[in-house]
Amino acid sequence: MQYVSKRRPNTYDLFEGSSTVIAVDETSGHNFAETLPTEMSVNIFSKLDIQSLCSAAVTCKLWNDIIEKSDYLWRDHCLTVRAVCQKEVDSDRGDGFSWKVTLERNYRKGYVKRAWLSGRFSFIHCAEDIPDWSMCPLDAETWGEILEAELER
Numbered sequence: 001m002q003y004v005s006k007r008r009p010n011t012y013d014l015f016e017g018s019s020t021v022i023a024v025d026e027t028s029g030h031n032f033a034e035t036l037p038t039e040m041s042v043n044i045f046s047k048l049d050i051q052s053l054c055s056a057a058v059t060c061k062l063w064n065d066i067i068e069k070s071d072y073l074w075r076d077h078c079l080t081v082r083a084v085c086q087k088e089v090d091s092d093r094g095d096g097f098s099w100k101v102t103l104e105r106n107y108r109k110g111y112v113k114r115a116w117l118s119g120r121f122s123f124i125h126c127a128e129d130i131p132d133w134s135m136c137p138l139d140a141e142t143w144g145e146i147l148e149a150e151l152e153r
Contacts, residue, residue, distance in 0.1 A: 033062050042070045050077045050107075074099040081110035084117075087141070112136050116146045122153055 033041040045056060045067055053074075057067040067073055078099045082089040085106045092102040112134055115121065124130055138146075 031060070031062070033066060038066060041066050042073065045070070045073055046076075050103075053077070068100075071099045074103050078103040078106075081106050084110040084113050085142075087139070108136055109138060109142075113138060113142055113146070117149050119149070119153055122150060 032044070036044075041063075045053060045063075048056060053067065057064050078089060081103060088106050088109060089102055092105055093099075097105070115134060121130060121134060
């Protein structure tokens, strides 16, 4: 679906799902990242959720360069994972990993740990019933937390 802005008749906003993608200005042929200062582009990208940020990174070389060079963009997403995997995230940050690398290393662990702790697998009757995606290397302390949660249920 395409919408022509009434304020700037040659600018288009493309709507896909709930995300708004800022497109090319027809008169100049440039996207917003080419005309705005890098700091403003980073501010725009910082409003995206993790999936949209990853999609934006593969949109064009300029966007990829901005996103890859700005570790700040990954910080809030990484802190969300830290709420579940605090020890792992703190360890990676202490070892000098960037926010993005720390997020990549712990995102799946955080998702899996959250699913186990929420009781998503409480009624599994045998090992074959556990989906492959729900298993990943977790430390003994994490498995202890999961076991405690299951025993409380």
